[in-house]
Amino acid sequence: MDKRLTRTDYLFALMFIFMLVCILGAFFYGLRVGQEKSDQKYDKILHADKAVVQEIGAYDQQVLVSYYHTIFLPFREFQNKWFELMSQIELGNSTVDASAVLKELYKLADEKYNELQKKSMPASSPLLVQSHQGYLKSLKLFADTLKSYQTKANGLTSPQLLDAIQKDAYFLEAKTQALTAQKNYFDSIVAWNGTIDQDIENFDPNNNANLDQWRAMNINVKNHYITAKLLKNKAFAPFYPQDLTIRIDEFIASGQAKKMNVTDVNQTMDLLLSTNAVRPGDFVKGKSKWYANELLPQLPFFSDVN
DSSP states (O other), rough: OOOOOOOOHHHHHHHHHHHHHHHHHHHHHHHHHHHHHHHHHHHHHHHHHHHHHHHTTTTTTTHHHHHHHIHHHHHHHHEEEEEEEEHHHHOOTTOOHHHHHHHHHHHHHHHHHHHTTTTTOOOTHHHHHHHHHHHHHHHHHHHHHHHHHHGGGGGSOOHHHHHHHHHOOOHHHHHHHHHHHHHHHHHHHHHHHHHHOTOOOOTTTTSSSBBHHHSOOHHHHHHHHHHHHHHHHTTSSSHHHHHHHHHHHHHHHHHHHHHOOOOOOOHHHHHHHHHHHHTTTTTHHHHHHTTSSSSOOGGGGGSSOO
């Protein structure tokens, strides 16, 4: 029996192979196109996620803690020494060499300035960048002030020297820059709070808060409000803003505000500052009683006196 394939059989076989090749080609082409579209889709999602992370991370806790240790704390060390040594001059002790005191402070200001110059903050955190620049300017102005009074310090009485420094234009600007930098840092803490609680109610510190408005603020908004008022009043002091915050809360809760007919926060601040009723560490001592349920970043000055 003749088993040879006919021309028609060959034609069908070739057509089948051709169709199989076309089907396989179409399958792999579709697979490639699908992969490309999928890659493009997830690439967009990935980049979108990165953008969100960068925006939220601008003031996350890690950034705030890094700023605290590298920039805020070195300036704070100078600030503490400033008040410590200035109080020695103020006491008018005859054993105190005012010129040597100013020289020591000048060296410390210059040292901290050089230290902070080597540091930087990410451009994605503009409030911290501004705060860093403010502390740098402040230290430079403090150094210039101190250097200018070194040679004439011992020729003045303690009250004369302190009065001259307090009125010096460089010193006044040094205070302004330090208080502005402090405000920017606490503003960044409010920004951090906003990434965790989007319903946070801010309060414009350009306005004067009455006592009811003050009670409605959370701890971070209160602290920021205080930094703005300290800046406005040029109140450069050894305590932290939160130390004044807790003293205001205590003053209101004790009934003293009502008893003395104090109706807003500014009046309360003026009264507490004029009577030297605020001390470093006040916040830490009363934190567990007043702010146990408040949201705070884990920064050392909210838990330790330093």
